[in-house]
Amino acid sequence: MQAAIYRGPGDIAIEDVPKPEVESPTDAVIRVTHTAVCGSDLWFYRGDNEPEPGSRVGHEPMGIVEAVGDDVTSVAPGDRVLAPFAISCGECEFCRKGLYTSCVEDESWSGDNGGAQGEYVKCPFADGTLVRVPDRYADDEDTLESLLPLTDVMGTGHHAAVSAGVSEGDTAVVIGDGAVGLCGVLAAQRLGAERIIAVGHHDDRLELAKEFGATETVTERGEDATERIEELTYGGANHVMECVGAASAMNTAIAAARPGGTVGYVGVPYGVDEEGLDVFSMFSDNIALRGGVAPVRDYAEELLSDVVQGTLDPSPIFTKTVDLDGVPEGYRAMDEREAIKVLVKP
Structure with missing residues (x-):
């Protein structure tokens, strides 16, 4: 598969990387259909808080579940899901009180999980993280673009x-x-x-x-x-x-x-x-x-309900759309204030 890779300040490349696979009973693998470039991504793009060169990047995935582990009960292959920027187990002390960003598992979308600016990601705690999109909206492109900001902004x-x-x-x-x-x-x-x-x-x-x-x-x-x-x-x-x-x-x-x-x-x-x-x-x-860092998983269902009812539409924040090969251009456009937020459709 292909994914966006950080090579250094101002340098994002699209490269072939191993596709993530189900390894644990709580895993799900998702084919990414929508993702985005985030303002916080610009920190490392500009040379601040740098990840290791070669790191996969991105943290706002939405897509179709391709495979799940034996213990996953909330989603199944073929389901459309969105995934908050922070992975959460859903069971620890902090997840139970809605503070999902303080989950003790401390997992992220980078590394072996694939990076969300790519063709596939692995979610190691599917039941605690993923939010299922109702079937009637699963192929409604306008609704999906309105739902994607629920992953973060x-x-x-x-x-x-x-x-x-x-x-x-x-x-x-x-x-x-x-x-x-x-x-x-x-x-x-x-x-x-x-x-x-x-x-x-x-x-x-x-x-x-x-x-x-x-x-x-x-x-x-x-x-x-x-x-x-x-x-x-x-x-x-x-x-x-x-x-x-x-x-x-x-x-x-x-x-x-x-x-x-x-x-x-x-x-x-x-x-x-x-x-x-x-x-x-x-x-x-x-x-x-x-x-502090927003526990967006705690708000996801509430905001999703308003989006599908047509009373909330944050999609106008996307002022530029690119495919996966266009992700480096998306970073440049946001860095130079030519775009508010870039939508990526791998």
């Missing part, structure tokens, strides 16, 4: 909204206009926020944020952005969603929070150790910080 944006405590009638501020931030706008709208202020730097993305439910947008940077948010919210918002990860974005989120408010953070931290966080402002204003 839609669940992550939802985690930001939930962590920030967004509910009916609230005002929410969303920091970041990437795929996660845009899905955060969708999530806040879904949870009933009355005002949603999207903060970003790209006009086309902020226009999409408006389509997703943002009532206002902020394009300023740094202190100017904080001042504008405070002006719009009369002193800050009770619910702020940080969807970038950079220290500057986190500090903007803290500054945008009203005393007693909550910051829901889901951006992969970057530069925080070097630049630091404005902890004193959090302390003095009693600002809560909640969130």
Whole structure:
């Protein structure tokens, strides 16, 4: 089979690799029909948090089950499934309370599991990880493209909204206009926020944020952005969603929070150790910080239900589509901000 391989900064290659096979009774092998390039993939593409050269990459697979181990009961060959970015056993202490990303098995899609930007993947804990797509939607391409973001960015944006405590009638501020931030706008709208202020730097993305439910947008940077948010919210918002990860974005989120408010953070931290966080402002204003890596498996069925009912559609975040051979071009396009998120159809 073929799969995307990391060769070094700025260098993704498509190469022949061994196809994964069922090895354990809890395994499933999936033929990937849809996957994506994630904003977090750009960290290693740019030379940060590098995997070993030769590593298979990708973590957002959807496809058809090809084979299962003897102990697998939730899916069968021929089923259409989507798979959250984190593999989970479904049975440990953390999985049982919905914190699937802290699963004690600590498995990922890379290595012998195949890397999700390829033709096949192996899921070593199929019953704890895979989410079955209802048969009536299994060949509906529009629905499938709307479901694919549930593997990561839609669940992550939802985690930001939930962590920030967004509910009916609230005002929410969303920091970041990437795929996660845009899905955060969708999530806040879904949870009933009355005002949603999207903060970003790209006009086309902020226009999409408006389509997703943002009532206002902020394009300023740094202190100017904080001042504008405070002006719009009369002193800050009770619910702020940080969807970038950079220290500057986190500090903007803290500054945008009203005393007693909550910051829901889901951006992969970057530069925080070097630049630091404005902890004193959090302390003095009693600002809560909640969130972290999103346990998207915990939200999957809830969000899937809305997608198939037609009340949730995050698919517009895909602004470029490539085949497997086009994955290197997909990375380049996202790195140069020519695409919000790249859909891959192997």
